[in-house]
Amino acid sequence: MKGSASAAVTVVNAFATGKGVAIGIDMWTSARVKVTSGGIEGKILVRGKEVKDYRLVRAVVGLLRELTGGDFGIRFEITSEIPVGKGLKSSSAAANALTEALVKALKLDLEPLQVVRLGVEAAKRAGVTLTGAFDDACASYFGGLCITDNTKNELLGRREVEGETVVLMPGESLMTESLRGLDFSVLRPYVEEAFRLALAGEWRKAAVINGLIYGTFLGHDTKPFRVAMSMGAVPGLSGKGPAVFAITDEPERLAEAWEPFGEVEIRKLR
Ligand SMILES: Nc1ncnc2c1ncn2[C@@H]1O[C@H](COP(=O)(O)OP(=O)(O)O)[C@@H](O)[C@H]1O
Numbered sequence: 267m268k269g270s271a272s273a274a275v276t277v278v279n280a281f282a283t284g285k286g287v288a289i290g291i292d293m294w295t296s297a298r299v300k301v302t303s304g305g306i307e308g309k310i311l312v313r314g315k316e317v318k319d320y321r322l323v324r325a326v327v328g329l330l331r332e333l334t335g336g337d338f339g340i341r342f343e344i345t346s347e348i349p350v351g352k353g354l355k356s357s358s359a360a361a362n363a364l365t366e367a368l369v370k371a372l373k374l375d376l377e378p379l380q381v382v383r384l385g386v387e388a389a390k391r392a393g394v395t396l397t398g399a400f401d402d403a404c405a406s407y408f409g410g411l412c413i414t415d416n417t418k419n420e421l422l423g424r425r426e427v428e429g430e431t432v433v434l435m436p437g438e439s440l441m442t443e444s445l446r447g448l449d450f451s452v453l454r455p456y457v458e459e460a461f462r463l464a465l466a467g468e469w470r471k472a473a474v475i476n477g478l479i480y481g482t483f484l485g486h487d488t489k490p491f492r493v494a495m496s497m498g499a500v501p502g503l504s505g506k507g508p509a510v511f512a513i514t515d516e517p518e519r520l521a522e523a524w525e526p527f528g529e530v531e532i533r534k535l536r
Pocket residue numbers: 295310311312319320321322323344345346349350351352353354355356357358360394395440441442443505
């Protein structure tokens with residue numbers, strides 16, 4: 267059976283408040299799963315390279331074994347376009363895609379939101395998230411702009427968004443788990459303002475403010491933001507970064523200007 271889910275970009279990062287906003291983008295992870303009599307065997311390919319980190323796979327299987335009471339194994343293959351550790355939600359997409367594939371293979375009758383919540387629980391157990399990242403998981407599974415309360419796994423609002431975004435993926439990687447213990451609560455008053463803007467429909471302004479706050483706090487290079495803003499684009503920091511995205515009428519021009527900072531791709535919002 268097959269499952270798939272996409273990358274997403276951040277409008278408001280949930281680290282400081284537990285509430286977040288993210289938008290799905292057209293960059294995909296797919297999972298194929300066969301249920302077997304025992305063991306977990308398979309391969310993870312990210313942008314053509316093998317990744318040997320099976321924590322998320324084991325967590326998804328463990329969770330579904332508990333749910334069904336079955337002692338099954340799996341053969342799996344995960345193929346992903348989403349680079350790991352850039353802030354583009356590789357973990358949410360993998361958890362969603364694998365959970366969806368396995369739920370189908372086990373012929374379980376679950377609502378889409380239940381599938382997403384299982385993926386979030388698996389990501390927590392695997393230790394790859396701070397809040398559970400229900401915001402990212404919803405944007406990754408359903409697409410659109412998703413506003414969530416990650417402390418309650420509640421989807422507060424969702425709306426369709428159209429257009430393209432330029433995505434900059436700098437060479438360095440930053441794993442979410444490496445930020446555990448950092449006190450983001452000092453950012454709360456400012457991030458709450460960004461969240462209010464997003465709730466009021468002003469998600470572009472929210473993304474810029476969120477990006478400047480988190481980007482500064484985490485010590486990211488501010489040049490990509492400056493370049494994008496000076497060209498009239500609307501930039502944001504995706505997750506904890508280092509990936510940056512921007513909405514602009516001239517994606518090709520911005521993509522060229524961002525080339526010195528890393529790999530650049532133009533993707534559709536979905
Ligand atoms: N395609 C994948 N298949 C299985 N696990 C994955 C995949 N992509 C990411 N992961 C898991 O998620 C972790 C990265 O999560 P995270 O630090 O949040 O990065 P990102 O910023 O890319 O979401 C990896 O260490 C790995 O455990």
